[in-house]
Amino acid sequence: KAGVTQTPRYLIKTRGQQVTLSCSPISGHRSVSWYQQTPGQGLQFLFEYFSETQRNKGNFPGRFSGRQFSNSRSEMNVSTLELGDSALYLCASSLGRDLYEQYFGPGTRLTVT
């Protein structure tokens, strides 16, 4: 069974631009979560989608948004990029909630210049 895939793997953007990252969960998984990983702040939860609905949200500004499609694929969008948005963005999928194991993708490395 294929794992979680994230595209693109690397991305360089300029401050003020917007970016869209994509995550394809493991087949059959309905939950997709997004995390931001930076050296200074560590791993921080962005949001979770389950059956196309946002179920949880972290403490990030409204510039960060996401969505989930009927096939469970998810995208996250960051508008008006700031230098501080440079990070590794990780996507994780699971069958459902709570006790189900989350499987992480390799991440998208975003660099904002």
Add this chain to the structure above:
Amino acid sequence: AQSVTQLGSHVSVSEGALVLLRCNYSSSVPPYLFWYVQYPNQGLQLLLKYTTGATLVKGINGFEAEFKKSETSFHLTKPSAHMSDAAEYFCAVTPGGIKAAGNKLTFGGGTRVLVKP
């Protein structure tokens, strides 16, 4: 609110020696606890988890962890380190039971393990 503290951002062990990574958590409700490992340029891989039941949890690659409620700890151990254990390890918590918060994990700052031959 929940939080996780991992004592020691870097740990160096000799091959064959005990690996001990410390994790303390704060949670107002019974927690679910996790340990993840991250190898360079990769995502996170679940080592083990505690939800309910037995407090000593065994995971993959010879790792185990013990949930100690009285100490609010969930330390990770491995009796004998291998070179392949060199990686970064993250402890994470999420509310459990009736307060379960889906898949929203709060992570500790991570501990980078160096294994010396």
